[in-house]
Amino acid sequence: xxxxxxxxxxxxxxxxxxxxxxxxxxxxxxxxxxxxxxxxxxxxxxxxxxxxxxxxxxxxxxxxxxxxxxxxxxxxxxxxxxxxxxxxxxxxxxxxxxxxxxxxxxxxxxxxxxxxxxxxxxxxxxxxxxx
Numbered sequence: 001x002x003x004x005x006x007x008x009x010x011x012x013x014x015x016x017x018x019x020x021x022x023x024x025x026x027x028x029x030x031x032x033x034x035x036x037x038x039x040x041x042x043x044x045x046x047x048x049x050x051x052x053x054x055x056x057x058x059x060x061x062x063x064x065x066x067x068x069x070x071x072x073x074x075x076x077x078x079x080x081x082x083x084x085x086x087x088x089x090x091x092x093x094x095x096x097x098x099x100x101x102x103x104x105x106x107x108x109x110x111x112x113x114x115x116x117x118x119x120x121x122x123x124x125x126x127x128x129x130x131x
Contacts, residue, residue, distance in 0.1 A: 042114055050127075053106055057098060103128040 007020055068074060074087060107124045115123055 039114065046110065046114065049109075050106060050130075053102060057095075057102060061095065099128065 010020075011018070077087060078084060103124060106127050107120065111118075111120060111123060
């Protein structure tokens with residue numbers, strides 16, 4: 001809209017030529033750029049750190065699933081009267097609590113070092129839903 005207004009004003013004031021403005025920029029206040037080697041390296045290796053934090057959970061889950069399948073605990077519990085929904089909910093609640101704590105630790109580590117200006121809840125949701 002600003003380009004249209006500027007072109008109209010220029011055409012009225014300079015009828016002999018056909019001036020045209022294609023792009024306009026507006027100065028904007030931004031914080032002073034500061035670069036530190038630590039920030040650059042932490043930002044570059046952040047994905048590696050996040051993967052390393054979740055690896056114990058994945059390994060533990062895989063081990064527990066293989067152990068349960070090998071010993072046939074689920075079939076024994078169902079034969080003894082356990083509802084399969086209860087068994088599923090126990091797994092779900094157990095790993096949801098572990099995921100909540102792990103996500104909180106990751107967010108606390110990165111909130112005060114790299115993402116200082118981002119909201120805590122938004123950052124927590126990104127990390128929690130990413131896991």
